[in-house]
Amino acid sequence: MTIQKISFDDVIMLNRVTLRGVGILKFPGFKKSSSKIIQGFLIALMMANALYLMISMSYVLIFSNHEMTTLLSTMAPLMSITSGSSRYLLAVYNKVLIERILEVNKQVWNCATKQQDYETLKNYGLRARALTAMLFGSASLTVVFFLATPILAITNEPMDFYSNSTGNFALRRALPLPSPFETFSSPYYELAYVAQGIATCYLGVAVSTVDALSTVLVIHGCAQFKLLNNRLLGIVRQDLQSASNYYGHDQRARFFKTSFRFHRSILEYCYTLEAVVSISNLISVLTCMCAISFCAVNIVRGGADLLKFLGLFMVFIMQMLFVCWPADYLSSESTNIAFAFYNCSWYNYEKSIGSSIQIAIARSQNPVALTAGKFVIMSLETFTSILSSAMSFFAVLKSI
Template sequence: MITTFLGIGGVALVFFYLGPVIQNVKDNRLKAAAAANETLDPLLGRNLAMLLWWPRGQPVGAPAYQLAYVGVCYWLMLLYLSTSTLDTFYVTLIIYLSSQLKVLNIDFLSIAEGADGGGDDDDDDSLVEQGRPLSRPETVHKLPVKLPNAYDKTKAQRTHERLLECIIFHQEVIKSVDEMESILSASILVQFLASTLVICFTAFVITTAENKQDLPTYITYLATMFYELFLYCWYGNELLAESERLQTSAYGCGWSDAGAGFQRTLRVAMARLQRPICLTAGKFYKISRETFLLLLNGSYSYFALLHQMNDR
């Protein structure tokens, strides 16, 4: 998905570069056909990749125009690289955090299994010192034989320790998400609002443009803005979904066979797990797929309003 996002942005950048060149060829043919006409626009055949404000007017002279064109193209390339690199970096961090929550879900479900497998050597030594057999009936036989009290105690300790490790892991993920929230919250809110307006205006230009030559440029640019919102919302929803799964995973850890201390700790942990971890845009929107649909609905509303005003 990220590769597609970068590819669409690169194609849009190429269209921004080539659009003025193609238009200049057509303008030069028009100027050659009407060479004696003195009322031709001096900017005819001097198109740039983006409309900019120039203090003394857009340059049209021989070296000045070419330098301005190269400068505008270079500025567009820097703009594309800076925005796309930041977006992909932040989305990668969101993917990483959601992956950590996937691991935490697995850890919660395997608490009892991990307690069965770890620390066997220490248990064997303690059983030998007490003169008890090393074989564990529940693994060798299928009969419900009661284990020695010493083994029950060490297994309960290991189970409780694994639960505490999961809780500490969860706290570290919460700290990471909070830190990322403090960095991204305001900027993502501005980006969401700006992208909503840009999608609206770009779609309006596509549907009302008389010059069909610029349509590929606008279409690829619209797809880039669309995909930019989609990446954040899709993987932000993955983070939210994995966080909401933690309650079910913790409940399925085999707590019914654990001790009272384990159950008390699990109740406290599940009280915190009821609050899912998520990233927000300025505390106004949760970054999720529902937010993506909400933003698209907002863009369409503005788009319909512009069309009504244009028709009048």
């Protein structure tokens, strides 16, 4: 009997909509050729926005006469955009694997016919949806800070980098991000502001989509381990409550064979997930560690851009937390399976089942680990190390 009240597609609706909106997932109801054209257009649009922002800031950075103020204020946004667009391209490259992983989750969700199994998957699915909402909310708030900062930063000062046509004092109107062109006069300022606003919004959606996808896939991996753990603990409780000997019973043999297959499928899921997120995690670790330091320096210095860098600082911290914490949780859930198998009274079953349980125990004693390019295991300990390194780099920058 089917007891599901909401489907897997409903749980990840926000993720699916945004993944299609940035060209990673196919559009349903379209022909294959039409869907590819739409995806290609969306990918090209996103990369055009990213290149526009990166080229503009790189130009300002190169021709700023190596001014420390310009360097510090430009590096954090530039690293954020470069890192985000790189992770987006990796997601586009791995879109076939992403679709396969989502399909596996959907199959697990559809096979949960018992109320307890459904509630387990539902609880983890709602957690993943809440984390997705938090990521998009923080990204939206940061974009608002970016767009609002120039309005609050309008001052009457002589232009210190570009000279206007008259060479006189002019109203200096800032843009959300550095621009290589003189856009202080209307309508060039308004056009540049709108262009940067649109590019920043679309890039923010794309990067948040990729970050949220990684978190959601890891959380659903945790749900699968928890589902298997609950099933094994249910067998343990039945054994404790019953005095009968289940040795050689066909029902238990079928249960354990199904559990072994499910365990192997979860491990394959995690290996595929590692292939998808490994390089992306490495990019996040390297850029966030440096960008957090640049943001902290700008926050300490204060000024008109304080709000903008405060938002960026918050996003970088949250990004690393949502990369490290779910990965740490996944490792913990994977090792719990060893205890669950061990408590199943494996010594009371026939030799083939007992041997298979021992193999499953040995396999589960090596925790599943998501890494950053195979160099660093993502965990809460790694998160604290990243923050510690970022603060050390911040101390160096602050002393310059």
